[in-house]
Amino acid sequence: MELLKNKILTDGTVNNEEVLKVDSFLNHQIEAALLNEIGKEFKRRFADVKVDRILTVEASGIAIAVMAAQYFGNVPVVFAKKQESRNLDADIYRSKVYSFTKDKEYEIMVSKRYISEGENVLIVDDFLAKGGAVLGMTDIINQAGANLVGVGIVIEKSYQDGSQILQEKGIRVESLACIKSLKDKTIRFK
Amino acid sequence: MELLKNKILTDGTVNNEEVLKVDSFLNHQIEAALLNEIGKEFKRRFADVKVDRILTVEASGIAIAVMAAQYFGNVPVVFAKKQESRNLDADIYRSKVYSFTKDKEYEIMVSKRYISEGENVLIVDDFLAKGGAVLGMTDIINQAGANLVGVGIVIEKSYQDGSQILQEKGIRVESLACIKSLKDKTIRFK
Numbered sequence: 462m463e464l465l466k467n468k469i470l471t472d473g474t475v476n477n478e479e480v481l482k483v484d485s486f487l488n489h490q491i492e493a494a495l496l497n498e499i500g501k502e503f504k505r506r507f508a509d510v511k512v513d514r515i516l517t518v519e520a521s522g523i524a525i526a527v528m529a530a531q532y533f534g535n536v537p538v539v540f541a542k543k544q545e546s547r548n549l550d551a552d553i554y555r556s557k558v559y560s561f562t563k564d565k566e567y568e569i570m571v572s573k574r575y576i577s578e579g580e581n582v583l584i585v586d587d588f589l590a591k592g593g594a595v596l597g598m599t600d601i602i603n604q605a606g607a608n609l610v611g612v613g614i615v616i617e618k619s620y621q622d623g624s625q626i627l628q629e630k631g632i633r634v635e636s637l638a639c640i641k642s643l644k645d646k647t648i649r650f651k
Numbered sequence: 652m653e654l655l656k657n658k659i660l661t662d663g664t665v666n667n668e669e670v671l672k673v674d675s676f677l678n679h680q681i682e683a684a685l686l687n688e689i690g691k692e693f694k695r696r697f698a699d700v701k702v703d704r705i706l707t708v709e710a711s712g713i714a715i716a717v718m719a720a721q722y723f724g725n726v727p728v729v730f731a732k733k734q735e736s737r738n739l740d741a742d743i744y745r746s747k748v749y750s751f752t753k754d755k756e757y758e759i760m761v762s763k764r765y766i767s768e769g770e771n772v773l774i775v776d777d778f779l780a781k782g783g784a785v786l787g788m789t790d791i792i793n794q795a796g797a798n799l800v801g802v803g804i805v806i807e808k809s810y811q812d813g814s815q816i817l818q819e820k821g822i823r824v825e826s827l828a829c830i831k832s833l834k835d836k837t838i839r840f841k
Binding site for chain 2: 480482484485488489490491492493494496497519520523524526527528530531535537538539540542546547548549550562563571572574575
């Protein structure tokens, strides 16, 4: 997606060879107009599948999911929670996610009421690196007996193995911008 | 806002006299179509002020803010973060928020790059109870030398004092649904 790649080149910053910062438009400050274009592009790429629900994980995935939902006939969005809350149902699906970025394990939770057997679920998220969060969401979809129709990613770090791991499991991944390398603090796309 | 009130009556559940659960459409599962109507209504209520930026706090505020931004000329959204992250700038505004719901204090953080002196800022959030989160965001707006033009709330718990506290400080509050009472597990609007 050229618009997104150009945005990454002009507004993204590379802190070291691992970390690409896009907090000026994607995960701290958010540009609604860009997210609309991202939503349209996800719809274009997944036009051939029926999507009943969009699943993401808090916090950065929420804006992407809800804006994308507008192009999928306003299907319900559900975001997996990372923290217990007294507003959360007692009856929930849980999965453990290991974050390499933060070097710790955390749990993600989705109420059993908001993901149903037989539903076609599209996962969306801002980044795909080693695939931990997506594998956790996939696990929850499996627990629910729902069908994962694909994974829509805004920025894939193709120099990490998340995309490969998912594809080896037969999961369809559509990434709008694939970073090949951040060597010498230079952003190179695949 | 009648559409919202009807939604709260049909889909909201009251757990006790304090907690109204709206996680079927607002803060776990999310209905994009309803959020579009909420965004339109915020624009209608704040049509008389210039809004340069929308500020909210993760996680539940994000979907509301980004959907509303579409009706305010796609102004930038920024969401205050509750957790440190290596992707967050070193140069940030911080404020402490006391959560009565969770009976603990937490910190909210906004990068200094994403809120500027002289900007007109609209705060939006899902709930207003005792006003802790809004007061924290107001503090950050003051630190930045920006102007708070108003606070847009989806659901106000009018039996708590947040709205009164804010209005006594001269802050304009527009709440789309005001709950007078949850007594006997019955939702009564003001």
